[in-house]
Each structure stands twice: as C-alpha cells, then as structure tokens.
Amino acid sequence: DVKVTQSSRYLVKRTGEKVFLECVQDMDHENMFWYRQDPGLGLRLIYFSYDVKMKEKGDIPEGYSVSREKKERFSLILESASTNQTSMYLCASNIAGVADTQYFGPGTRLTVL
Amino acid sequence: GQQLNQSPQSMFIQEGEDVSMNCTSSSIFNTWLWYKQDPGEGPVLLIALYKAGELTSNGRLTAQFGITRKDSFLNISASIPSDVGIYFCAGQLRNTPLVFGKGTRLSVIA
16 A cells, blocks of 8 residues: 655644654655645645655745655755744655656644744 | 646535536646545545546546646536545646646535
C-alpha cells in the first residue's frame, strides 16, 4: 500500500519560530511536492523536487525553503513563521512523468500565533 | 502561477441527485485528473484521463477529457452522503507539476 506520511497532523507555533515540516514516502518516487491549501484558493505549489538535493520554486515560495537530502524525505522549512503562514500543508510524491501516480499525505494543519 | 477555472465553487444537493462539475483552462494539457478530499485528509485520485475525447468511469463517477484539451468535467450519479468533500481537477503537460483548480465543495443532504 502506497504511503506518504507527514510528521504532524496538527502544529501550533509562535511568530518568529523556525518550523520544520517533514514528509516521507515509501514508494521510491523521484518527485516530491509541497502545497498549501487555504479556503477558496485551492492547492498552491510552494516547492518541488525532482531528485535528491534538487529543488525548484513553485508558485508561492516566499517565506519557505526546502531540503531533500534523501530520496524518500522532503522537508519544508519556515525560517521565521508568520501568522499569514497559518494553513494546511500537503506533501505529495509521484513517479517522474506519470501524473496518475501522485499521492498526497494526510496534511499538517499549522497555526502560527 | 496558473490555476484552472473550476465550477461551481460549492454545491448543496439532495441525496440521490446527479452532480456535474467542470474545469477549464487557457492552456492545453496532456493529462487531466480528478481528486477527492475528505475532511481532514489529503486528496485521493478518482479518475485519470490521457486522451482528448476520452470518457472514463469509476463506479458512479464519469469524467471526460475535452476535445480541445482545455477542459474536463466530472459527473457523479445518484449521490450518497459519503460523496461529501472537496473535488479538485488537475491538469498536467509533460513532466511538469500538476496545475489544480480551486475545488468544488460538495454537500449532500440526506
């Protein structure tokens, strides 16, 4: 059974804190993605990676960074969390070039106070 | 970044009714996908479409890849309470990240 797991389902942080969101997939997928989901705005791509140590900016990368040191793990980093980063964060992975293999994790609901 | 135009934004329907939603784009895609997101979970793939004009079914769900490659629709027949959720369309052109619609929130009244 394919699986994308995220380190936390719910997270509460304070403004200015450094926040790490971890994502692990067990399907040996090349590609990994981070999205944020806000009501009325759908899924917006933050960063993605097509290979280890490789990263590409998505549509809304400002205020975020990522790390991919191993193929199965893709981390999203909020260097200094702000209240406007309160959101649902979704990680996904897929086989390179095969769209219908994209699987999502359960999401992390982050609240920044 | 690009986003797809998905409509309607939300729907309230009676159990047993049929549902129709659609997605349009200003760009062409090679692949259209439809996902469903249950409350508190990540989206799950329902149907994938690969060819212009293709019509594909998955149980009570039917989806079509528009002939112009710029649109797709999803129909749900005889809705049931567990159909409640947010439905997303997504398009892809070659090995680029999926482009998503903003979602259609479906509520089913028993």
